[in-house]
Amino acid sequence: MSGVIGVGGVVDLVVGPVVQYGFFRAGLVAAAVVGVTSAVLSCLLVVRHQALLGDAISHAVLLGVAVGYLVGQTAGILPGAMAVAVVTGLLITWVERNSPVKLDAVMGIVFTAMFAAGLAVISVAQPRGIDLFHILFGNVLGVSPGDLVLTAVSGGLVLAIVVVLFRPLHLWSFDPLTARAVGLRVDLLEYVFTALLSATIVASLQAVGLLLVIAMLITPGATALLLTTRLRSMMAVAAAVGLVAAVAGLYGSYYVDVASGPAIVLVASACFAVAFLFAPRQGVVARAARRRR
Amino acid sequence: MNPPSGPGGQGPGQGLVVRGLTVRYRAAPVLRDVALDAPLGRVTGIVGPNGAGKSTLLKTVVGLVRPDAGTVTVLGGPVDRVRRRLAYLPQRSAVDWDYPAEVGEVVAMGRYPHLGLLQRRRPRDRERVAAALERAGLTALARRQIGELSGGQQQRVFLARALAQEAELLLLDEPFAAVDAVTVDLLTPLLRELAAEGRGVVVVNHDLSTIDRLCDGLVLLNQRVVAAGPTAAVLAPAALAEAYGIAPVVA
Numbered sequence: 001m002s003g004v005i006g007v008g009g010v011v012d013l014v015v016g017p018v019v020q021y022g023f024f025r026a027g028l029v030a031a032a033v034v035g036v037t038s039a040v041l042s043c044l045l046v047v048r049h050q051a052l053l054g055d056a057i058s059h060a061v062l063l064g065v066a067v068g069y070l071v072g073q074t075a076g077i078l079p080g081a082m083a084v085a086v087v088t089g090l091l092i093t094w095v096e097r098n099s100p101v102k103l104d105a106v107m108g109i110v111f112t113a114m115f116a117a118g119l120a121v122i123s124v125a126q127p128r129g130i131d132l133f134h135i136l137f138g139n140v141l142g143v144s145p146g147d148l149v150l151t152a153v154s155g156g157l158v159l160a161i162v163v164v165l166f167r168p169l170h171l172w173s174f175d176p177l178t179a180r181a182v183g184l185r186v187d188l189l190e191y192v193f194t195a196l197l198s199a200t201i202v203a204s205l206q207a208v209g210l211l212l213v214i215a216m217l218i219t220p221g222a223t224a225l226l227l228t229t230r231l232r233s234m235m236a237v238a239a240a241v242g243l244v245a246a247v248a249g250l251y252g253s254y255y256v257d258v259a260s261g262p263a264i265v266l267v268a269s270a271c272f273a274v275a276f277l278f279a280p281r282q283g284v285v286a287r288a289a290r291r292r293r
Numbered sequence: 294m295n296p297p298s299g300p301g302g303q304g305p306g307q308g309l310v311v312r313g314l315t316v317r318y319r320a321a322p323v324l325r326d327v328a329l330d331a332p333l334g335r336v337t338g339i340v341g342p343n344g345a346g347k348s349t350l351l352k353t354v355v356g357l358v359r360p361d362a363g364t365v366t367v368l369g370g371p372v373d374r375v376r377r378r379l380a381y382l383p384q385r386s387a388v389d390w391d392y393p394a395e396v397g398e399v400v401a402m403g404r405y406p407h408l409g410l411l412q413r414r415r416p417r418d419r420e421r422v423a424a425a426l427e428r429a430g431l432t433a434l435a436r437r438q439i440g441e442l443s444g445g446q447q448q449r450v451f452l453a454r455a456l457a458q459e460a461e462l463l464l465l466d467e468p469f470a471a472v473d474a475v476t477v478d479l480l481t482p483l484l485r486e487l488a489a490e491g492r493g494v495v496v497v498n499h500d501l502s503t504i505d506r507l508c509d510g511l512v513l514l515n516q517r518v519v520a521a522g523p524t525a526a527v528l529a530p531a532a533l534a535e536a537y538g539i540a541p542v543v544a
Contacts, residue, residue: 047392167405174392174399177383181355182406182458183376225393229438234393 031246033155039242042221054217056111062118085198138209138261308493314363338508380460397435403457425456445476
């Protein structure tokens with residue numbers, strides 16, 4: 001590229017692929033939806049100190065994808081993933097309550113077992129139409145119109161449920177004991193939250209894949225935590241980070257020829273690094289300046 | 294000041310009534326056959342050494358722990374029917390104070406049980422929150438991030454939330470733990486005032502030093518009820534010695 005690019009040139013760079021290629025448009029929308037939804041959920045995971053839960057469920061979901069696909073082809077993937085996600089959550093709780101093994105170890109045991117089972121099912125059945133590499137790392141530029149509708153609908157649904165349940169989620173995420181004391185059905189809320197997580201993870205299969213969605217379920221929320229003082233604004237800022245990561249990552253992947261998943265995650269990580277260093281109140285630089293004064 | 298909508302002068306109303314309560318944790322008993330009364334209009338202290346089961350008792354009352362035997366009656370009925378009128382204030386360590394929330398926002402959570410999922414906050418909800426902040430001496434701190442508060446201020450945030458909820462029975466778990474003297478001096482008369490308005494106040498406390506100024510009645514607990522009655526009687530050396538297993542040093 002030449003040293004001087006006119007305004008028209010920049011517009012071309014941005015608009016060009018959108019106008020020219022349907023696959024780019026579809027990928028962009030899918031990535032944006034996933035970026036925003038996973039970012040909103042990441043806030044709840046971060047404030048509840050449950051970042052590992054996104055990790056656990058996304059690994060476990062591989063088993064649901066594999067079995068769901070074998071049973072019902074593409075239509076079986078989402079129900080399969082949700083079922084396995086909820087079972088994983090139940091299994092983690094049950095083993096933790098009935099043994100002296102602590103939560104982190106129990107989560108590690110259960111999710112790796114589910115992940116291994118998923119890999120085993122795929123390697124035995126070798127279902128055509130499942131590309132393990134794409135499932136794990138995403139293939140956003142291969143989003144079909146059907147995938148796009150599914151992603152958009154499930155993303156919209158997840159966000160709508162978060163809006164409707166905002167007050168219960170707010171109280172539960174801040175003070176779970178009081179939430180239960182005032183009669184909130186915390187157990188139900190946790191199942192709903194697990195289901196939302198698994199729906200988001202499935203929707204993100206194409207855009208970033210099962211392994212890299214873990215980053216999108218932590219990093220935007222953690223970034224926003226450094227910049228805000230309320231859960232509502234934290235969710236808004238995280239959503240913006242998720243959106244920027246998705247869009248910038250996709251363009252990066254188009255022009256620099258990096259896989260879309262890594263590109264999206266790297267942009268999100270860069271956002272975190274910037275906030276970590278330069279956040280006005282909580283950044284490293286601001287803290288150092290305050291200490292000097 | 295807004296008096297609670299609670300019992301209209303039919304004498305000391307039923308606050309908390311516990312009978313025959315037994316709780317085990319992995320087969321080891323934590324509470325044995327506990328009976329106690331904490332009437333409305335009184336401040337009742339539950340004191341005892343570490344591991345006496347004080348916190349477990351409160352958690353069992355609000356349904357966070359399931360008892361192996363016994364009954365709990367709150368405000369004249371089973372706890373599930375009166376949850377809105379009951380406030381549980383957990384130990385401060387039960388929440389993460391780095392959570393992104395401002396003081397006024399946490400206090401406003403006290404209104405959540407009164408609001409539908411998508412219902413807008415009504416003027417009276419805002420009034421209750423403002424009044425609660427005022428009473429707890431937090432008005433000037435309403436926009437403060439909760440992590441910037443002192444331990445005592447954080448404890449007052451919990452209390453303000455219970456006030457915003459218009460709770461008739463308040464259960465406080467170790468409200469004076471690691472709290473500054475200013476907060477003790479603010480909290481003590483405030484809790485007494487709440488009782489004078491006809492609310493029931495139950496305070497779990499490890500430390501005996503603040504308790505005689507605060508409580509009308511005391512329950513000395515060490516897995517079972519060692520002594521119960523008016524504060525002065527329970528603080529008698531013999532009863533204390535049995536609860537704590539040693540003779541207390543009387544100054």
